[in-house]
Amino acid sequence: MSAQKKRNFKIEAFKHRVELDPNYAERTWRVLEHAIHEIYNHNASGLSFEELYRNAYNMVLHKYGEKLYTGLVNTMTGHLKEIARSIESAQGGFFLEELNVKWGDHNKALQMIRDILMYMDRTFVHSSHKTPVHELGLNLWRDNIIHSSKIQSRLLDMLLDLIHRERTGEVINRGLMRNITKMLMDLGSSVYQEDFEKPFLEVSASFYSVESQQLIECCDCGEYLRKAERRLSEEIERVSHYLDVKSEVKITSVVEGEMIANHMQRLVHMENSGLVSMLVDDKYEDLSRMYNLFRRVPDGLSTIKDVMTSHLRDTGKQLVSDPEKLKDPVDFVQNLLDEKDKYDKIITKAFNNDKTFQNALNSSFEYFINLNNRSPEFISLYVDDKLRKGLKGVSEEDVEVVLDKVMMLFRYLQEKDVFEKYYKQHLAKRLLAGKSVSDDTERSMIVKLKTECGYQFTSKLEGMFTDMKTSVDTMQGFYTSQYSEIGDGPTLAVQVLTTGSWPTQPSAPCNLPAEILVICEKFRTYYLGTRTGRRLTWQTNMGTADIKATFGKGQRHELNVSTYQMCILMLFNSVDRLTYGEIEQATEIPPSDLKRCLQSLACVKGKNVLRKEPMSKDIAEDDAFYFNDKFTSKFIKVKIGTVAAQKESEPEKQETRQRVEEDRKPQIEAAIVRIMKSRRVLDHNTIVTEVTSQLQSRFLPNPVVIKKRIESLIEREFLERDKVDRKLYRYLA
């Protein structure tokens, strides 16, 4: 017996290839093929998932994946062709239903098949870059069913037809529609778009083109817009119910384009129902609808804005130029305020407070308010009216509201310095006559002006208030002092006005009656006693007087008259009859004022404390005046003086304007000097631009006036022309 060597235990591979039974693959495939058939025939319950999975697994493992895959493709295709035929043969409405049902079946089958073939999906399909089973199933469905020649166009036509019917009012099966469109989406967005969405949009476009054409012929603007709005919401609803959400923006833009953009001009300009009539009649709902629809299309809002602007400008122009409307300044301004209110409301309620519309409103107002160069005067008169009596009984908040609205108009004025001049005049009259409704309201207005225009604008106005207050204190002091022993002489109330703050009125003092002179002198002495270096001048054209008068039958009245009128009346204490000439001589009142005073004393019914011969309204040199014994009035206190501010007569207006122009000259010069001092050398056009922008918060300077001021400054050697370039100016230090 021989000893055997210990050997390592080795396992060696087969030295020959192991051949699988060639029929193995085929047999295995047959099993799977059978299974697929059964699945498609709704017979899947008898199948064993585990066995089928293992079979598929083995095929792939033994490198028969290709065969499996190809087999799958062929089998499935075969089934699908059969399904196609059954769908094609469906009649009428059943077509879609059949399609839907078959699609459901296919999906179920596909799911099962995919599960069975999952190993292949993960390995073979992946490594050989083939389409995965699920996707494959969808693609095959697409190619064999949807793109089948007998199905493709029929499907599309049916879908479009249903949509059309729904648009014309019929009820359709939305659930079915949804399933179909979902199917298309599942097959890929390009399928949905090419096979449905694109044609859908085209058809919709022509549908709405036709409809909009019909509607525009027979509907008015409001109606049309209501219908368009309805169609839009319909389409949005349709999308939410059975179309792809991405279709919404596409279909809405079709509707917007056809129904709105294409007919925009016609709608807006429609007679009796278009934008203009909506604005005129305050049709908020219609306007709001128009706004919301038009904002969806390019240039929609700017179209509305442009039409609104031109209408507003025309209306505004009429408001400021119509002679009827210019008769009463207060009405004039009220009209402007009402118009502004109207449009503010429209913009808030219908135009979504859109800023561009607000700007259009502002620029339109600015345009037409300045067309009438009396606007500053009239606005001041309006405020005057309100501050006198118009705001009596109105609550404090409401007062603020009214004043704020007036300030809005003020902001539109280009010639704010003209307004300032008038406001000063009117304020002076109010203060001196004691006619303001409330001191607080006056102050409130000043504060608003200060906020808007700065301290300079209002410093003089505030000076006027200060003077009034100081005068009250002064009077108190006077009456407690030694000078005030009057006995039964007249009682004096003096307002001392600082010259710079009050509007200047050239006035020649008239001859005061003796009794008055006495007390006036006493006051003067008292005043100058405590304040040296000042000069007092009596402004006899601005004062008032209360006189007690006893008439023929003993009736007593208290007359409230101007100082001039008082001088005239006092003359009749010593004589019964005076001619015009005599009165003029005695009082030395300037003729034009004198005539007006006499007219208001003698020619106005109910106020005729004097009698005139002849009875005419005109006053001639020899006309005679008598104290009117027979004067009666049911009031004890009779007011005769003309104290209220009125709109200026033509010559007065000219004068005011001239003064404004004169005042502007130094302001322009100051601006030029300021600019040149800092810039040293500038060309002409730039100076003009800079000056204009510096002064625009007060007024719009005229370039010709600026040029004249420059030349004046050259002459006074503040500036010189550059020696080389005659368009340049240099500042001379």
Next chain:
Amino acid sequence: MHKLGRGHRDKVQQFMAITGSSEKAAVQALKASDWHLEGAFDIFYSQPHIRTVTDSRHLEELYNRYKDPYVDMILVDGITLLCNDLQVDPQDIVMLVVSWHMKAATMCEFSRQEFIGGLQYLGIDTIEKFRDKLSYMRSELKDEQKFREIYNFAFGWAKEKGQKSLALDTAIGMWQLLFAERHWPLVDHWCQFLQVRHNKAISRDTWSQLLEFAKTVDLQLSNYDEEGAWPYLIDEFVEYLTENGIVQRPQN
């Protein structure tokens, strides 16, 4: 002389007449100035040997002949006498040129300094020399640069002492005189416009800018620039011309 062309020959003769020089000197000067008369004059007179030293005694005598008996100045009478001696009309524009050379402060009077200093500068110490120089002085008006200086000088000279502006009548008179030398076709319309629309004194700026206007803007006003920073009077003048149809401006 025979070699010269006809135009050149004329110029030589003119030159000789004015300067009293020889033909040779004339041709020399003209050649050097490229046959421009004004340039030739400059050259001729700036040649050193021509600048004669003036005899200050003669100048004193001359001054004393014209000076006013009570004031140390030459006043109107003296000037009239001077013009007589020079055989020149007192309104002749050459007197303006004389005043310019003398840097006279005001028209119708010369101070001692102005008169003597001016004549020294010009190299004149006798009336004869003075007379001879007149045509040269006249010719100076043809020079662009000198004309402008004389024109601007005229404003200060013609206005009243202590005034800033020139009275309208005087200004119009001066313009008529000056623009007779340097032809500006619109001068009559300008004067008429001023009398009708303006009727006030003329500022220095307006005066000097008018010359620029006359020089640069053509008679159809086609190159008139509204933004050109012209004095407002000139803007108004353009309006006046357009309104009255004197000039047809293209409307833009």
